[in-house]
Amino acid sequence: MGVLTNEVNVTELTKTKTNGDNGYDSHIVDVQDFFEDVLLAYDQGKDDELPADIHLARSIIPAGTGADRDFSYIAPEIPEFIASNCVGCMTCVVECPDTAILAKVATPDVLDTELGQIANPKERAFMAEQFAITNKFHKAPQKKGKEPGLFGIFVDPTKCKGCAECVEACADLGYNALKMIEKEDTTVPIYQKSIDFFRHLPPTPKEYINDRVVVDMMLAEQSMLFVGGAGSCAGCGEATVLR
Structure with missing residues (x-):
């Protein structure tokens, strides 16, 4: 998933040169897991049910992932x-x-x-x-x-x-x-x-x-x-x- 401006792919900021070809260092944070589990849980109002795994327990958040949050229907x-x-x-x-x-x-x-x-x-x-x-x-x-x-x-x-x-x-x-x-x-x-x-x-x-x-x-x-x-x-x- 990429967060794009005209010239910059913000999600690239989360990548490192380790962990093979995909560029993500899963020892620091699993970006795909963050999107699929953490953001999805918040969207569904189930954030209280998230387990305190090694990533959440350290409050590590991948760069640029706030772009995926949607406040469209919060305010009238x-x-x-x-x-x-x-x-x-x-x-x-x-x-x-x-x-x-x-x-x-x-x-x-x-x-x-x-x-x-x-x-x-x-x-x-x-x-x-x-x-x-x-x-x-x-x-x-x-x-x-x-x-x-x-x-x-x-x-x-x-x-x-x-x-x-x-x-x-x-x-x-x-x-x-x-x-x-x-x-x-x-x-x-x-x-x-x-x-x-x-x-x-x-x-x-x-x-x-x-x-x-x-x-x-x-x-x-x-x-x-x-x-x-x-x-x-x-x-x-x-x-x-x-x-």
């Missing part, structure tokens, strides 16, 4: 992005206690090409609505004769627990580019497709990432090495620090 609400109000400050991305809200910049040509591959008109429109024209990424580069970028915000329904930390952070700045909405039957599926679309897009071009601006590091692929799934509550800052 999820943030909705209002692109017309967004300034691209990425405060929402920084304030998220997990890895539930992600940002990416795409050039218009690249975005049009990717959107053109979506057959369903409603889905295509939804993906397009996740991108905003901002001063930082679009208007400023355009004035300098450079290619403008479109700033996208995406919410991963499998990692969002509905804490609304991102909504409050955005509102505190007066932008109100996010609001909480009730989940309907079609909400989680379309959000899942949007996060799949996000991952399918090329990485943010380096010219849109300013090394002197700390929040810009959240646009880099390396920020997604922290896969989320920890279940951190609103106000927890460890995810931001780690990323």
